[in-house]
Amino acid sequence: xxxxxxxxxxxxxxxxxxxxxxxxxxxxxxxxxxxxxxxxxxxxxxxxxxxxxxxxxxxxxxxxxxxxxxxxxxxxxxxxxxxxxxxxxxxxxxxxxxxxxxxxxxxxxxxxxxxxxxxxxxxxxxxxxxxxxxxxxxxxxxxxxxxxxxxxxxxxxxxxxxxxxx
Amino acid sequence: xxxxxxxxxxxxxxxxxxxxxxxxxxxxxxxxxxxxxxxxxxxxxxxxxxxxxxxxxxxxxxxxxxxxxxxxxxxxxxxxxxxxxxxxxxxxxxxxxxxxxxxxxxxxxxxxxxxxxxxxxxxxxxxxxxxxxxxxxxxxxxxxxxxxxxxxxxxxxxxxxxxxxxxxxxxxxxxxxxxxxxxxxxxxxxxxxxxxxxxxxxxxxxxxxxxxxxxxxxxxxxxxxxxxxxxxxxxxxxxxxxxxxxxxxxxxxxxxxxxxxxxxxxxxxxxxxxxxxxxxxxxxxxxxxxxxxxxxxxxxxxxxxxxxxxxxxxxxxxxxxx
Numbered sequence: 001x002x003x004x005x006x007x008x009x010x011x012x013x014x015x016x017x018x019x020x021x022x023x024x025x026x027x028x029x030x031x032x033x034x035x036x037x038x039x040x041x042x043x044x045x046x047x048x049x050x051x052x053x054x055x056x057x058x059x060x061x062x063x064x065x066x067x068x069x070x071x072x073x074x075x076x077x078x079x080x081x082x083x084x085x086x087x088x089x090x091x092x093x094x095x096x097x098x099x100x101x102x103x104x105x106x107x108x109x110x111x112x113x114x115x116x117x118x119x120x121x122x123x124x125x126x127x128x129x130x131x132x133x134x135x136x137x138x139x140x141x142x143x144x145x146x147x148x149x150x151x152x153x154x155x156x157x158x159x160x161x162x163x164x165x166x
Numbered sequence: 167x168x169x170x171x172x173x174x175x176x177x178x179x180x181x182x183x184x185x186x187x188x189x190x191x192x193x194x195x196x197x198x199x200x201x202x203x204x205x206x207x208x209x210x211x212x213x214x215x216x217x218x219x220x221x222x223x224x225x226x227x228x229x230x231x232x233x234x235x236x237x238x239x240x241x242x243x244x245x246x247x248x249x250x251x252x253x254x255x256x257x258x259x260x261x262x263x264x265x266x267x268x269x270x271x272x273x274x275x276x277x278x279x280x281x282x283x284x285x286x287x288x289x290x291x292x293x294x295x296x297x298x299x300x301x302x303x304x305x306x307x308x309x310x311x312x313x314x315x316x317x318x319x320x321x322x323x324x325x326x327x328x329x330x331x332x333x334x335x336x337x338x339x340x341x342x343x344x345x346x347x348x349x350x351x352x353x354x355x356x357x358x359x360x361x362x363x364x365x366x367x368x369x370x371x372x373x374x375x376x377x378x379x380x381x382x383x384x385x386x387x388x389x390x391x392x393x394x395x396x397x398x399x400x401x402x403x404x405x406x407x408x409x410x411x412x413x414x415x416x417x418x419x420x421x422x423x424x425x426x427x428x429x430x431x432x433x434x435x436x437x438x439x440x441x442x443x444x445x446x447x448x449x450x451x452x453x454x455x456x457x458x459x460x461x462x463x464x465x466x467x468x469x470x471x472x473x474x475x476x477x478x479x480x481x482x483x484x485x486x487x488x
């Protein structure tokens with residue numbers, strides 16, 4: 001086992017462990033902060049896989065913005081600090097089973113699709129190579145995705161404005 | 167062995183800069199603000215024009231009692247100052263200062279994706295203030311924390327767009343590469359981007375006129391209300407380190423970094439001079455403009471800065487392709 005693999009394993013354990021803590025924490029703020037640790041550890045995994053661009057974007061977008069957005073939404077709806085601020089519903093176990101099924105399914109797909117593949121050097125993780133891939137091979141899915149996001153944006157505006165007319 | 171020594175030496179230089187430059191900016195704020203307001207500022211500490219005022223402040227902070235409020239979320243409250251401070255130290259590792267007497271580059275580490283690295287580190291720093299607001303168990307801190315979150319979400323986008331415009335013009339995401347590609351006419355074509363970047367940076371640091379989260383007249387001290395002693399000092403240091411990082415980033419991206427006469431040897435002097443000049447602008451903005459109301463802060467971001475940044479990106483695209 002190389003040093004990289006050991007560090008990768010450490011990051012992976014941190015990611016999974018803090019994800020579990022995030023799900024089981026009784027305080028919403030702690031849940032959100034454990035999510036920060038999870039996302040940061042995943043970014044560490046990306047760095048070790050030489051996907052530096054993805055790693056920094058992960059930190060910038062997910063840790064820097066999405067988690068802040070989550071915390072902001074929690075703050076607007078209720079007081080998220082204090083013990084037992086997180087709600088435990090009866091759906092908890094169904095959600096756990098579904099989450100485990102999704103994780104196993106995605107993991108199996110990854111192993112089946114890319115198991116045993118070797119990454120040579122640093123050629124696929126750079127901003128240039130990702131840009132090339134996005135705008136040459138994957139330009140159609142990329143554009144469809146941007147259309148979906150635009151539709152979601154317009155939908156959010158319509159929903160939030162319809163209340164003010166009444 | 168030589169490589170390891172080199173790395174350690176660079177880290178020590180960055181650490182030294184991290185501990186001195188924010189203090190210099192802090193002292194400049196004391197004196198510049200005082201003179202702009204027809205005062206003299208600190209004069210006694212250290213003898214010559216109060217140069218040791220911040221050292222004395224530091225000694226005072228160390229001696230103060232460390233208090234954690236009973237209602238606070240203890241771990242979050244205690245961790246927050248470190249989360250606010252460390253990202254700026256990490257960000258400084260990747261900011262180039264330019265040639266240093268034959269040495270090619272005075273920098274912690276030249277990264278391919280330096281720009282994204284620094285922006286990512288800066289965006290993490292704000293989490294510290296947010297944690298302080300949530301963990302203090304104080305309603306003023308809480309409202310301040312909400313304002314921090316709203317402000318961060320509004321200003322992240324124009325800041326990244328303005329930085330992306332420069333990266334497009336230079337054709338690289340490496341900070342060293344961007345500064346080397348810089349040409350004087352960028353001062354004109356990238357001017358809207360420069361203004362957007364600087365204003366969004368001010369807002370991200372919660373510096374006046376964008377200090378609605380701290381707003382001492384309405385929220386006591388916002389997320390920092392419950393902090394005292396060393397923890398408060400760490401937040402203060404984070405604020406000034408943030409000014410240095412913002413000024414350094416503005417210098418490298420928009421002002422050509424170490425470009426100037428005899429830059430082969432004195433490049434680092436030019437960089438430092440430009441950083442001090444931009445820091446002075448940050449301080450000037452504090453004295454010159456009244457605090458924006460919370461809704462004005464967000465309206466400015468979404469209705470002015472984002473459209474200007476998008477127009478800047480379009481302009482850069484046209485110039486690069488043409």
